[in-house]
Amino acid sequence: MKKTQFMFVTISLLCGQLALAQDQTPADDWNPASSNQPGKEYPQVNSEGRVKFRIVAPEATSVGCTFRDSSEFTKGEDGAWYGITRPLDEGFHYYLIRIDGAEVPDPNSLMFFGAMRWGSAVELPAHDQDFYALKNVPHGQLRELFFHSPSTDSMRRAFVYTPPGYDQHPDRRYPVLYLQHGWGENEYGWGAQGCADLIMDNLLAENKTRPFIIVMIYGMTNEIRFGGLRNFDIGPFETVLVKELIPFIDANFRTLADQPHRAMAGLSMGGMETKTIALRNLDTFSHIGLFSGGSIGPDDIPDLAAFKQTNKLVFVSYGSREIGGDRPRRGGDPKATAAALKETGVNSHYYVSPNTAHEWQTWRRSLREFAPLLFNH
């Protein structure tokens, strides 16, 4: 399993964010990115999915960014440095700026945690961005809270999304989805670049999903050796999640505190964690979602008869750019695997995000597709 997880890191680095090998003159329809800090005119994005940066570094000799194949930054007439990327996939992309060899956040962008750092990111307008837009609809709340973890002897942060109406209906109880980030990310991811709260608010406004609570925590316990994936042992995290967090949530929120009303999902490494933990705790979770994080076939399930009795959903998704081409795929074709599982009678779903890779646009869409399938039994 360690090798499999390492594969995800590799895919994440190799797939990159550059989609097309175009080299024409960029379209001159630039607009400030929605991921900019307030009042910042740059970075700008155009209709081709290119990003244009502006960096003030008067005495630098070399300025660039971490997007592969972006143009060399050059000094403009105003003395600032400008550079343009090749077209990127629509959606969200991490990056840093390089100034004379230093890799630093772009002072113009909002900050997000990914690739093991708080750093910059740029949001490319997507044809379907309406599903995670901030609209004048009833909104839930994204709550930051702390709970004590005896097994790690630490106070740990959780984010909890409560749907619209939670406070107005004190007699109502809700199912819960435990939702995990990917490697190099943390508990902020789904509520920030993941737009989990806005996706749910919009789905609920259109009556496309049942209301449920979403809980997000940091998916590792080895903070001291932060990012040490090779040394990662899932056991301590499983203890925090199953033995400590779930009882805390059930004690402090109006949950439907039983297996039929509890789901787990995650992206990339979080999908691997979901597969391992959910299959080891069949009495805890009834719905399973893996977003770009492996697949579940009949061979993965030790006791298929027992599994079918309690599992209500297995959902697997990928970005189309992750699964295309001739690259051999460890674990086989996830679509065929999902079909084989369905064949056994499991409620198996498979989704492919069009024209996206191992990136947040894939996972936003995965949540949009996954949520309406939850807790329908």
Added chain:
Amino acid sequence: MKKTQFMFVTISLLCGQLALAQDQTPADDWNPASSNQPGKEYPQVNSEGRVKFRIVAPEATSVGCTFRDSSEFTKGEDGAWYGITRPLDEGFHYYLIRIDGAEVPDPNSLMFFGAMRWGSAVELPAHDQDFYALKNVPHGQLRELFFHSPSTDSMRRAFVYTPPGYDQHPDRRYPVLYLQHGWGENEYGWGAQGCADLIMDNLLAENKTRPFIIVMIYGMTNEIRFGGLRNFDIGPFETVLVKELIPFIDANFRTLADQPHRAMAGLSMGGMETKTIALRNLDTFSHIGLFSGGSIGPDDIPDLAAFKQTNKLVFVSYGSREIGGDRPRRGGDPKATAAALKETGVNSHYYVSPNTAHEWQTWRRSLREFAPLLFNH
């Protein structure tokens, strides 16, 4: 009033964060700052309140930081750049790194919004830091939510702190404090560098304050001309706060929705806003707090008799470094002003934070002193 607000900006820039003019060899007891990103060894802080930076910028010719009077950064044996500040006040300080003339966030620090940007900050251990430490005590929740503002035709973000037990006591109602950030900051400030949630959790754990709700929103409405203080008109913000936010909070939280149970406070520009808005809306707010943001004397109150009938508290605070020395102070001595107000029979309190300037350590302590005085009538 515009000039007065401009003064606050000036003070904020001039007071700076450098406290002592020592120039000895730094004490060799460095530890990573608590404000570092996970796993980062730098910046480090020592027992004198100095900060040591380490920046990897192999091809740079000049590296530094925005702290005044810090040492020139020099290349160490490992090829990275190192620099040390003079002793700073204990507490929290914004900064940026300079690389060949570019001002950028330090990739090693967590990111905070201040000085009109998301950027770096460093936390110096304080002798009294226990009052805002994360402890194993019952914790409230810091809730991010959105509300629609008709007057600005926008969805606006609010953070709402609910005290421990809020969800467990659905029959209980709470007073509310509306708490504002300073110029160049935003609605994230009090819940991040302000530690408002932890200060309240700790006060409540020691039974030193009554539980109440705290509401935090962005204190300006001119996002397009972000930071344009000269053009700042408080009227539109007053409308958002009084006519839109308060009704929304009263409709969506279990508040005690009347004037005796509603307070307003703010720091620096937020104190100016509090003074203006609270004095114009005596039927809305009963408790007033100005942290490094002006003072209220008998001459500021048009109808003192009416004021005394409904006001329950006027609290004014400053950092000791803001009010010392021979610098003439616009508006006179705030201590004398507070005493004069008390003389008229108003419940006037005055607090000075020892050895701090126009900075968050002053305002954390101000909240600690202010909270126990609230809603005691």
